[in-house]
Amino acid sequence: MAARKEIAPPHPVLYAWYHVLGSFAFTGHAPFASGTVGSAAALALYWVLPWTDNGTLLSLVALAVLFLGLPAASAMERRHGDDPSLVVVDEAVGMWIAVAFLPKIWWVALAAFFLFRLFDIVKPAPARQFDRMRGGGGIMMDDVIAGLYANIVMQIVLIFV
Numbered sequence: 366m367a368a369r370k371e372i373a374p375p376h377p378v379l380y381a382w383y384h385v386l387g388s389f390a391f392t393g394h395a396p397f398a399s400g401t402v403g404s405a406a407a408l409a410l411y412w413v414l415p416w417t418d419n420g421t422l423l424s425l426v427a428l429a430v431l432f433l434g435l436p437a438a439s440a441m442e443r444r445h446g447d448d449p450s451l452v453v454v455d456e457a458v459g460m461w462i463a464v465a466f467l468p469k470i471w472w473v474a475l476a477a478f479f480l481f482r483l484f485d486i487v488k489p490a491p492a493r494q495f496d497r498m499r500g501g502g503g504i505m506m507d508d509v510i511a512g513l514y515a516n517i518v519m520q521i522v523l524i525f526v
Contacts, residue, residue: 374440374443374444375440379440380440380444382437383436383437383440383441384437384441386430386433386434386437386454387434387437387438387440387441387451387452387453387454388441388451388452388453388454389403389406389407389453389454389456389457390406392406392453393450393451393452393453393454394451399450399451399453400450400453400456400482400485401456401482402453403453403454403456403457404453404456404457404459404460404478404481404482404485405478406453406457407456407457407458407460407461408460408464408474408478410457411423411460411461411464411474412469412474417461417464417469418469420465420466420467423461423464423465424461424462424465424466426461427458427461427462427465430454430457430458430461431458431505431509434454434455434458434501434505435501435502435505436501437452437454437501438452438454438455438500438501438504438505439500439501439504442499442500442501442504447499448496448503448504452504454505455504455505455507455508455509456485456508458505458508458509458512459481459485459508459509459511459512459515460477460478460481460512461512462509462512462513462515462516463477463478463480463481463511463512463515463516463519464477464516465516466516466520467516467519467520467523468523473519473523476519476522477515477516477519480514480515480518480519481511481512481515483515484510484511484512484514484515485507485508485511488507488511489510489514491510492506492507492508492510492511492514493507495507495510
C-alpha cells in the first residue's frame with residue numbers, strides 16, 4: 366500500500382494571504398461567536414457597497430470568494446486543526462448567497478442574516494454531510510447550503526408579503 370503523501374505547507378507569504386482571506390480580514394479572530402461576526406461583516410459590506418443590489422454580480426463575487434477560499438480554508442485547517450473557528454470566509458460566502466437576488470431592504474437583509482445563522486447552526490441535510498468532510502470543501506460547502514436555504518425561505522416569504 367502506498368504511503369500517504371504529505372502536503373507541503375504553503376510559502377509564508379501565500380499563507381499570510383490565506384490567513385487574511387480565510388479569516389475574512391481578521392474578523393475570525395473575534396473572541397467569541399466568530400462565525401456570527403464574520404457573517405455580520407459580510408452583511409455590512411453587502412449593505413454599504415452599491416453594486417451588491419445586483420444579484421448576478423453579488424453571486425459572481427460569492428463564487429469567486431468561494432473558489433479563493435477553498436485553498437485558504439484548507440491551509441488554515443492544516444495549521445490550526447479541524448474546521449478552525451478563525452476561518453469565517455465560509456460565513457461571508459454563505460451570507461452573500463443568502464441575500465443575493467433579494468431586495469435591498471433592511472428587514473429583508475436582517476431576516477436573511479438570522480435565517481442564515483440558524484441554518485448554519487442547525488445544518489439541515491446536505492449541510493451536515495458537508496460539515497463532516499475535512500478540508501476546504503467541507504468548511505465552505507455547509508455554509509453555501511445554509512445560504513441557499515436562507516435565500517429560498519426569504520424568496521418564499523417575499524411572495525406572501
